[in-house]
Amino acid sequence: MAKYKSDQRDILFNLLDVLNVTQYEQYGMDESSIKEIVTEYDKFVENEIFPTREPSDVEGVRLEADGVKVPESLKKVNKGFYEMGWYALGQPEKWGGAPCPEALSSLCLSLSTAANTAWSMYPGLSKGAMNVIRMVGNDWAKNTFIPPMIDGRWGGTMNLTEAGAGSDVGALKTTATPVEGKEGVYKIKGSKIFISSGDSDLYENIVHLVLARTPGAPEGTKGLSLFITPKFKVAEDGSVGESNDVFCSKVEHKMGIHGSATCVLNYGDNNNCEGHLIGKEGEGIQNMFIMMNEARLDCGIQGEAQANLAYMMTEQFVKERVQFKTEIINHPDVRRMMLKMRAMSRGMRALTLYTSDLFDKAKTDKKYESYIGLLTPICKSFCSEKGFEVAVEAVQCHGGYGYCHEYGVEQFVRDTKIATLYEGTNGIQALDFVMRKILKDGGKALRSISEDIFKTSNSLDDDFTFERGVFTRVLGHAQDAMGYIGKKAKKNEMNHVLQNCKDFLDMASHIVVAWRLMESAMIARDKLESAPSESEKAFLQTKIDDFKIYCAHFLPQASAHARTITGFEDDILTYQV
């Protein structure tokens, strides 16, 4: 099996040369401190996390009488992760964290996710739940739950889905009934499914954030409230008591992420489950969305991360494997596959880091909040899908070896697929993108980001004549597609809008990724002449190549999506299945 390897040069190029994350003075980080964190984190990933990837896939989780057991190898790495302070990276100092630029935080998440996606979900979900408590919890909740969560004694989860309520969260039936005489405490009763990290022996206690319906609450998502519902009861004084009547009744047998426990959780079967309201009654969905939006970006990172590691591992293979008397990387068809994989993987990295960086930018310019809104469904949907496709191509480059466990690439295919499904399927992302982030917004954010894109593309000079042509043509097709959808929306022919959301999202995603690669290419080109070494020159050239490959090999697909949108005049529901 190929060794773990990360593309550190490209990572630093993104953080320093493109995003210039040292600009955020509040973090007090210069280039060398950024480099040091990346290097140290990467060492931990290589030496501690990656070695658990294959064994935890083979062993998987198992449900025993007293709960879920995770593969043994994960306990050590989980412990080390907290002890080394990596979990606290990016968290506020107030809570014992070490603040850092948002893009650096995402980069670190990407490295560890790549190395073992299944494991990464335990601290990942925990962090999401903790952030909700930090942002909307009252003082008691914050002081009681955050300290044990940040030091890794307690974990956390998010609980939305039920058997009859997947995409349609508002249909959920779990109830929360106020307990008389206990302010803010409710009896929770119901069954949740697909709860990632729902149970495990990694933590002493697990803090479930549960969406439930209070008595008399309106139908749909408006009637939902959010409850902190720990696995073991937590008293006013923070002391941990008896079981809170939350039990895992099943773990799913899945295509991948075998080391991650996907649980059916039964709340209140013995009428003894208590939840603590967090935020106000009826504001559950908004508060859950604090966690959900973060999780959606993380899904994109799951795809991006695995694609980049799959690429790095495949690069080693194709440079070693000899067929027809030469390493197979010297065969044009294999070179084509590798270059496409690299352009796509690095393009996704450029996009997810750019989007993460917007959280820092948005602290001083609110405009960027709308960019985050617009780019989140793109990151989630496109990176999960293309991350999967890159993993599939990695298998293809390995030939028959790729299909065998021991080469480690087929696991990427199985592990990435989930990212297209959870946290809102990619179809739901497409609806969110078109209906909420564009139409409901009156196209404001889209116009603003489009101006940024035009500004970059207008500065493409004669080194990029072909690319300028392709990019301009695609932008034209995209405007046609947007015009078509806008017209249909105006006429209230909503099926015509809804049937095109996914193609529109895919089209827009290609353009945004190409834009990020374009900016990288221009920066690289400008640095090429004064590059301090041959190897640096070679690296910079690959950044130019990535953009060129993307324009020639991916952008025509964006035009194809546009053509599908503008060409198909029928209401798809008139076609019978």
Place this chain on the structure above:
Amino acid sequence: MAKYKSDQRDILFNLLDVLNVTQYEQYGMDESSIKEIVTEYDKFVENEIFPTREPSDVEGVRLEADGVKVPESLKKVNKGFYEMGWYALGQPEKWGGAPCPEALSSLCLSLSTAANTAWSMYPGLSKGAMNVIRMVGNDWAKNTFIPPMIDGRWGGTMNLTEAGAGSDVGALKTTATPVEGKEGVYKIKGSKIFISSGDSDLYENIVHLVLARTPGAPEGTKGLSLFITPKFKVAEDGSVGESNDVFCSKVEHKMGIHGSATCVLNYGDNNNCEGHLIGKEGEGIQNMFIMMNEARLDCGIQGEAQANLAYMMTEQFVKERVQFKTEIINHPDVRRMMLKMRAMSRGMRALTLYTSDLFDKAKTDKKYESYIGLLTPICKSFCSEKGFEVAVEAVQCHGGYGYCHEYGVEQFVRDTKIATLYEGTNGIQALDFVMRKILKDGGKALRSISEDIFKTSNSLDDDFTFERGVFTRVLGHAQDAMGYIGKKAKKNEMNHVLQNCKDFLDMASHIVVAWRLMESAMIARDKLESAPSESEKAFLQTKIDDFKIYCAHFLPQASAHARTITGFEDDILTYQV
């Protein structure tokens, strides 16, 4: 889990209305006998094969001291398959077979492959090996090996790959040394990898067809000869003796097809392995290609078959699953996914059955042999790849449930992937398509089939105005792409040709599939008015819809491939990885 269901109406439409397989008088089959075979075969598939699919995936094969053990459930189905006479379907009467139209034979293979791909490979490989013996074996070989193979006592395999010889078969190192005093008998020595059905407890003996190099033979594929090398020695009189020194030293742990034994086979570790030359020395690769070409078409059928069953199972799910107060099939985005899946799955069925039917046509018109040559890499590559993509989309339509074993669709994703890899990776298919089937042929077969395509598309009338436009535009782009490749080949800029083979194959595949759907749509349209029932009318309408959906949602991608070919002027090997 959804039930097994096949699309019998569409199957019969292909066999009877499109291909008119009753025209081949030698088989003496009328419509009712065709229908009876399809119905009976399908019952066997539903009741005997499909129930083994999930258990054999979970159990998998295991290597014990005395060889490979297959899941228990496969033994019964394998026995029944031979006993019911299904294995002999399509085989010559002389050998106890029941001849039938080639398309019907492929259709049956498709049904059983869909229901359990892993199991289907045991009789599948056996049949391939048997056909080689039937076609190029001497009388002794035919009389000795065919009878026990046709009645299911013996199995068969193909042995090409070695650790250093995958795509580059000519690099293989297994040796065959003549045994003095035994005419046609050679000592075989070497190690083969990735041998499907390489060992099992399904058969009393296994007939391995082994490619090996004789002393002093030239380098490369020209120096290879083919040897019948049974697991247990077979004497002149056909009696079975001791072990032939062939041992399975490892079974691969794979992404899917867990019930199929993928073996490392060691030949002659104790210098006691004997093979019988089949055909002439030095003609091994041609003779193996009898089996290989069949296997390539079968790979296409693996993709097509699983796509069609995945679609049928998903159809049940989306018509039952309610979200937002309606079955999810009523959401435009889900309808879009389903219609695309159906158009692609049925399009692949139309293509593979058409290609199979050419074997009958070629018996009276040699021209069709070149069609088979041209369409085989298309079937293999495109159907394996798109079959995988349809399986992925089936998972997507299931949401989170799709990722769980128990719904049965993620298994399609894992099981189909192998078809893009074995029997020549899809990259190798693309080279075969462009280099051998088009350029080496001087474009003769391509021109001939293109004329057939033009003839069909020219008869598209005003019911298909939009489709005529799309199709004509795509044909124009395809001609540009062909012109570009032809020009580069003429100038001997071969990297430019090689780097574009895969895009060219994909582009051509879309056109060919659209052509087959077009023909179906026109036949359906002509029958629509006089349809005997509402349900028949509804079915015929779906055939028209499939073509329309394909034109709007897939053909633009063909244009994108063409644009990639004509737009990228650089030699891809000048880009460094």
